[in-house]
Amino acid sequence: MANTVIGSTIVIDGEISGEEDLTVLGTVKGRIGLREHIHVEPTGVIEANIETATITVEGTVTGDIHATERAELKSNCRVVGDIRAPRILIADGASFKGNVDMEG
Amino acid sequence: MATVTAGTCIIGPNIAVRGTVSGEEDLLVEGRVEGGISLAGHLTVADQGIVEANLEVESVVVMGEVVGDIDASQSVTIEPGARVTGNIRAPRVIIRDGAYFDGSVDMELSLPDHLLKGRR
Numbered sequence: 040m041a042n043t044v045i046g047s048t049i050v051i052d053g054e055i056s057g058e059e060d061l062t063v064l065g066t067v068k069g070r071i072g073l074r075e076h077i078h079v080e081p082t083g084v085i086e087a088n089i090e091t092a093t094i095t096v097e098g099t100v101t102g103d104i105h106a107t108e109r110a111e112l113k114s115n116c117r118v119v120g121d122i123r124a125p126r127i128l129i130a131d132g133a134s135f136k137g138n139v140d141m142e143g
Numbered sequence: 144m145a146t147v148t149a150g151t152c153i154i155g156p157n158i159a160v161r162g163t164v165s166g167e168e169d170l171l172v173e174g175r176v177e178g179g180i181s182l183a184g185h186l187t188v189a190d191q192g193i194v195e196a197n198l199e200v201e202s203v204v205v206m207g208e209v210v211g212d213i214d215a216s217q218s219v220t221i222e223p224g225a226r227v228t229g230n231i232r233a234p235r236v237i238i239r240d241g242a243y244f245d246g247s248v249d250m251e252l253s254l255p256d257h258l259l260k261g262r263r
Contacts, residue, residue, distance in 0.1 A: 046152030046168045053162010053178055059155045069162055 047082050063098070081115065088120075103137075156191055172207070190224070197229075205242075212246075 042060045045051060049065035056072040063083035071077065073091045083098035093109040096116040104110055106124035114132030121138040129135055151168050154160060158174040165181040172192040180186060181199040188194050192207035202217040203209075205225040213219055215233035223241030232249040 042153065043155035043158045043174070044151065044153045046166060046170075048168045049152050049164060049166035049170070051160060051162060051164050053160060055158060055160050057155070057158035057174065059157040061155075061158070065152070065166060 045083075079116070154192075188225075 042062060043057070045061070045063045045065045045067060047064040051067045052069055054070045054072070055061065055067060058074045060076045060078070061071070061073055062078045062080060063085060064080045066084045068086045070087050071085070071089045071091065075092055077089065077091045077094040079085055079094070079096045079098040079100060081097045085100045086102060088102045089100070089104045092107050094104060094106050095111045095113065096118055097113045099117045101119045103120045104122045104124070108124065109126040110122050110124040111128040112118055112130060112133040112135055114130040117134045119136045121140065123140040125141060127139055127141055152166065152170045154170070154172045154174045154176060156173040160176045161178055163179040163181065164170065164176060167183040169185045170180070170182055171187045171189060172194055173189040175193045177195045179196045180194065182201070184201055186198065186200045186203040188203070188205045188207040188209055190206045194208070195210045197211045198209070198213045200215050202215055202219070203213060204220045204222060205227055206222045208226045210228045212229045213231045213233065217233065218235035218237065219231050219233045220237040221227050221239060221242040221244055223239050226243045228245045230247045230249070232251070234250060236248050236250060238244055
């Protein structure tokens, strides 16, 4: 039971930090600082600046994303904010508005 | 002895949340939460879980550590080895042998008047 899961009816207003994988089905506002993987499920809503190693977005993210390894925007996701990561994948059907910086 | 129920929402052992957590489902805290928890559901604070927050929940089982006031609409259970510092308000409060608790308990009893005199 290593994963952290923010359930679909849960709202977190504040800061999440740590060193394990995070799955978001609910809402997180504030700031996320993680050294592992973040998965934003289709029902997930994040209004926060994100620092992580890798992130996969299927839901909604409003805020800047800084991934040290990889950021992936799946189809049907909605992302507004700047993305900084060495590897950035944007799938067909994804909605994205912001700057992309692959320089790291 | 209560078992750890795997709800849909889990704060894992290596995660810290600073702020408020609110929602309508069961929550399992294995890591750390500082701030406040407001839940229409059941809260479990696991062995290694640390909660420094005021709690507003339906029910809570503490196996780890809680520092803060607990307001439960149903029950509060403090298991052996758990540490709770704060005031508890709930209709049912269970403190097991081996649990540490520092604070007051308010079960909203409807005592006869002559017993309530001098108590408040």
